Amino acid sequence: MRSAVDNPFNPGSDVVPRVWAGRTAQLVDWRAVLRPRLVHGLPERGRTILGEPGLGKSALVRRIAAEAAEAGDWVTPQIRVPSGSDPLKLVARALLVLAQDAGLASQRERRLADLLGRVESVAASGVSLSLRESTGPEPHVVLSELLVEIGQAAMARKVACLVHVDEVQNITDERALSQLLIALGDAMTHRTSFRAPGGVHIEQSLPIAVYLTGLPEFEDRAGAQKGATFARRFATTVLQAIDDDDLVLALQDFVIPGWEVPDEQGGLTAVRMTQDAVAVLVDLCRGEPFLFQLAGQQAWYAGEEAVITADQVRAGWRTAQREAAAHVERIIGRLPPRERELVEAMAQLPPADRTLTRIAERAGFPSASAAGPTSQRLDTVRGIIDRGKPYSFRHRAVEAFLTSDWPAVG
Ligand SMILES: Nc1ncnc2c1ncn2[C@@H]1O[C@H](COP(=O)(O)OP(=O)(O)OP(=O)(O)O)[C@@H](O)[C@H]1O
Numbered sequence: 001m002r003s004a005v006d007n008p009f010n011p012g013s014d015v016v017p018r019v020w021a022g023r024t025a026q027l028v029d030w031r032a033v034l035r036p037r038l039v040h041g042l043p044e045r046g047r048t049i050l051g052e053p054g055l056g057k058s059a060l061v062r063r064i065a066a067e068a069a070e071a072g073d074w075v076t077p078q079i080r081v082p083s084g085s086d087p088l089k090l091v092a093r094a095l096l097v098l099a100q101d102a103g104l105a106s107q108r109e110r111r112l113a114d115l116l117g118r119v120e121s122v123a124a125s126g127v128s129l130s131l132r133e134s135t136g137p138e139p140h141v142v143l144s145e146l147l148v149e150i151g152q153a154a155m156a157r158k159v160a161c162l163v164h165v166d167e168v169q170n171i172t173d174e175r176a177l178s179q180l181l182i183a184l185g186d187a188m189t190h191r192t193s194f195r196a197p198g199g200v201h202i203e204q205s206l207p208i209a210v211y212l213t214g215l216p217e218f219e220d221r222a223g224a225q226k227g228a229t230f231a232r233r234f235a236t237t238v239l240q241a242i243d244d245d246d247l248v249l250a251l252q253d254f255v256i257p258g259w260e261v262p263d264e265q266g267g268l269t270a271v272r273m274t275q276d277a278v279a280v281l282v283d284l285c286r287g288e289p290f291l292f293q294l295a296g297q298q299a300w301y302a303g304e305e306a307v308i309t310a311d312q313v314r315a316g317w318r319t320a321q322r323e324a325a326a327h328v329e330r331i332i333g334r335l336p337p338r339e340r341e342l343v344e345a346m347a348q349l350p351p352a353d354r355t356l357t358r359i360a361e362r363a364g365f366p367s368a369s370a371a372g373p374t375s376q377r378l379d380t381v382r383g384i385i386d387r388g389k390p391y392s393f394r395h396r397a398v399e400a401f402l403t404s405d406w407p408a409v410g
């Protein structure tokens with residue numbers, strides 16, 4: 001009945017999960033703001049989506065890209081930047097594929113053939129191209145020229161094109177980062193002008209959507225280095241835990257009408273979840289998408305019957321408990337020492353006493369103001385705490401881990 005093949009939960013990364021929860025604001029931003037504005041020739045900034053590991057950054061943009069492709073838009077595959085690699089090469093390669101889709105590669109125009117040739121050199125040599133061939137234009141100029149061509153072709157077809165660069169925190173080379181941001185930014189802000197009927201002169205932006213996703217550290221690098229330019233060209237969102245209401249809603253399909261799976265006779269049957277099971281699962285995963293998938297996957301495996309019970313959710317969670325703990329330990333372990341000390345000090349205080357003064361004192365800062373920048377980073381850059389009155393945790397799994405025996409279940 002509940003076979004591995006039919007298990008709809010998947011805690012693996014880089015797939016669009018079948019059991020999807022929340023992220024409505026970001027999906028609506030694409031559907032109701034970004035895409036419509038772009039295809040109408042209106043300017044829009046790129047989107048940077050950052051967040052702690054496992055919050056669903058890649059999944060979110062992959063889902064948006066899948067929707068876009070469905071609507072006929074041209075999308076690059078998810079361009080993942082491995083640590084220390086040259087992003088210009090990767091983006092150049094992806095744009096060449098997009099150019100192919102756009103039919104640019106088959107056009108016999110000399111100018112286009114030359115341009116594609118130059119982009120191929122960037123795909124081969126990346127940022128170092130500018131060093132070797134000092135006579136030609138910089139790689140970023142070449143990339144943005146091609147992106148403009150693709151944008152113009154997309155505009156003529158009334159579709160958008162979407163570029164997704166993932167794991168941007170891995171771009172450690174400053175020159176490569178700056179060239180990449182300029183290449184994408186220049187294409188996004190490029191204006192084409194033409195004469196509309198009646199001789200009116202019209203200027204339009206190109207329908208180019210750029211999504212950058214990665215860990216929060218990227219913000220420091222891009223923000224500090226590019227200053228206002230980066231902020232003017234990209235709108236940044238820091239993802240937070242998913243609301244419990246959204247998780248409950250996502251599991252509603254299992255309550256009514258049930259999740260369809262094939263039965264042994266070649267027909268269909270349904271796997272259900274009791275409402276108690278839903279409540280327990282949502283409580284255990286603390287808004288973490290990764291833990292949501294993990295808990296769901298293990299609950300599915302915890303029995304064979306048509307109904308997933310609360311006890312099975314707990315039994316499944318026990319098998320995943322170590323992994324859940326490791327997930328949160330990784331998040332805490334990644335924090336620079338001062339940030340970690342602050343978070344730990346905050347967890348040790350009773351919720352009502354979590355003022356900056358008390359936290360700073362406990363964490364060994366000389367004064368409250370000395371802890372200011374650290375607490376600000378934990379709030380605005382990482383989204384782990386909320387500097388309200390008093391301070392509280394936004395990252396509920398980190399809170400649970402530090403203040404209770406979670407992930408243990410009774
Ligand atoms: N909106 C969502 N609803 C349900 N599950 C989700 C959602 N978003 C992500 N997930 C699941 O959470 C897990 C982590 O997602 P993803 O790999 O996208 O995170 P990430 O933020 O890119 O992590 P990393 O920083 O490690 O790259 C995946 O198993 C994914 O299927």
Ligand SMILES: [Mg+2]
Pocket residue numbers: 013014057058059166
């Ligand atoms: Mg990711």
